[in-house]
Amino acid sequence: MEGRIDRIKKQLHASSYKLTPQREATVRVLLEHEQDHLSAEDVYLLVKDKAPEIGLATVYRTLELLTELKVVDKINFGDGVSRYDLRKEGAAHFHHHLVCMECGAVDEIQEDLLEEVETVVEKRWNFLVKDHRLTFHGICWRCSDNRAEESIDHKGNSKDS
Amino acid sequence: MEGRIDRIKKQLHASSYKLTPQREATVRVLLEHEQDHLSAEDVYLLVKDKAPEIGLATVYRTLELLTELKVVDKINFGDGVSRYDLRKEGAAHFHHHLVCMECGAVDEIQEDLLEEVETVVEKRWNFLVKDHRLTFHGICWRCSDNRAEESIDHKGNSKDS
DNA sequence: TTTAATGCAAAGTTTTTGCAGAGAG
DNA sequence: CTCTCTGCAAAAACTTTGCATTAAA
Numbered sequence: 001m002e003g004r005i006d007r008i009k010k011q012l013h014a015s016s017y018k019l020t021p022q023r024e025a026t027v028r029v030l031l032e033h034e035q036d037h038l039s040a041e042d043v044y045l046l047v048k049d050k051a052p053e054i055g056l057a058t059v060y061r062t063l064e065l066l067t068e069l070k071v072v073d074k075i076n077f078g079d080g081v082s083r084y085d086l087r088k089e090g091a092a093h094f095h096h097h098l099v100c101m102e103c104g105a106v107d108e109i110q111e112d113l114l115e116e117v118e119t120v121v122e123k124r125w126n127f128l129v130k131d132h133r134l135t136f137h138g139i140c141w142r143c144s145d146n147r148a149e150e151s152i153d154h155k156g157n158s159k160d161s
Numbered sequence: 162m163e164g165r166i167d168r169i170k171k172q173l174h175a176s177s178y179k180l181t182p183q184r185e186a187t188v189r190v191l192l193e194h195e196q197d198h199l200s201a202e203d204v205y206l207l208v209k210d211k212a213p214e215i216g217l218a219t220v221y222r223t224l225e226l227l228t229e230l231k232v233v234d235k236i237n238f239g240d241g242v243s244r245y246d247l248r249k250e251g252a253a254h255f256h257h258h259l260v261c262m263e264c265g266a267v268d269e270i271q272e273d274l275l276e277e278v279e280t281v282v283e284k285r286w287n288f289l290v291k292d293h294r295l296t297f298h299g300i301c302w303r304c305s306d307n308r309a310e311e312s313i314d315h316k317g318n319s320k321d322s
Numbered sequence: 323t324t325t326a327a328t329g330c331a332a333a334g335t336t337t338t339t340g341c342a343g344a345g346a347g
Numbered sequence: 348c349t350c351t352c353t354g355c356a357a358a359a360a361c362t363t364t365g366c367a368t369t370a371a372a
Binding site for chain 4: 018081
């Protein structure tokens with residue numbers, strides 16, 4: 001993790017930005033919550049534990065900066081909030097998401113499933129693809145499993161528990 | 162278009178909602194701007210021409226209702242605003258978008274390019290796909306053409322104009 | 323030292339809500 | 348006639364901005 005922070009520090013310096021303690025604390029929170037999809041407010045509350053004097057505005061400014069540097073991607077899942085998602089180091093494109101309509105869980109797909117589709121888009125629509133946002137809405141495996149169990153229960157055939 | 166409105170009216174009635182003049186005016190605006198990606202405010206201003214007494218809150222409430230009925234889809238392109246996009250009649254899934262990073266144009270892809278990808282997601286991630294959001298960010302054909310023209314101009318080989 | 327970055331508070335946007343009155347079925 | 352729907356205005360939620368102060372390189 002320290003290595004990752006060093007590399008982000010270099011990226012900042014390359015664009016003549018500084019790695020201030022506030023920025024470092026923010027990056028650490030993002031690294032520690034790599035699987036989550038934190039809103040600015042979420043990040044703010046978590047950073048406050050490390051650096052209680054930080055202001056919400058600084059968090060917003062830092063997240064904007066990290067977005068500009070493509071360290072994070074900003075995404076919106078339809079609730080009224082922007083969320084910030086760490087980009088895998090060296091990834092050319094933003095990863096994909098699975099949003100469960102039942103439990104609200106958001107899972108990530110790191111694999112790029114869109115290479116062929118992007119070729120089609122470039123050829124057929126003459127559109128030069130630079131990045132993408134792909135989110136699936138549906139039912140996650142956890143909720144499917146729960147449903148299956150419930151239907152077994154209803155038949156009186158529940159497994160031992 | 163009248164047929165389309167009738168069918169939406171039936172959909173509303175099926176869920177015991179009424180097609181009030183305000184709602185009808187809103188639907189008409191959406192039909193007349195099928196290619197656009199209007200924000201609530203955009204819709205409000207356009208509806209005001211037809212029904213000047215309408216309130217912004219009613220527009221929000223109507224758009225929410227139409228989203229619930231899957232007549233429109235709500236989408237967010239990363240500016241801070243939700244936009245509302247008419248769903249093609251009978252379409253199982255939301256269509257895709259091409260957002261030009263240069264001119265800001267938003268084009269639509271009605272074809273479903275994700276069938277194979279969704280099969281992979283269902284098999285490999287055990288995720289039951291109900292819908293999706295897919296947006297490509299890049300350079301549209303219009304801007305590519307402009308760039309090409311400019312580079313010809315720079316060589317002094319501009320076409321007659 | 324010098325310029326960029328911060329914290330605070332105020333302002334800006336977008337969206338939602340409460341409520342009394344209006345109107346659709 | 349009843350119960351939903353509307354308009355208005357106020358509130359809420361999220362994000363950005365201005366400015367005096369602080370601190371990084």
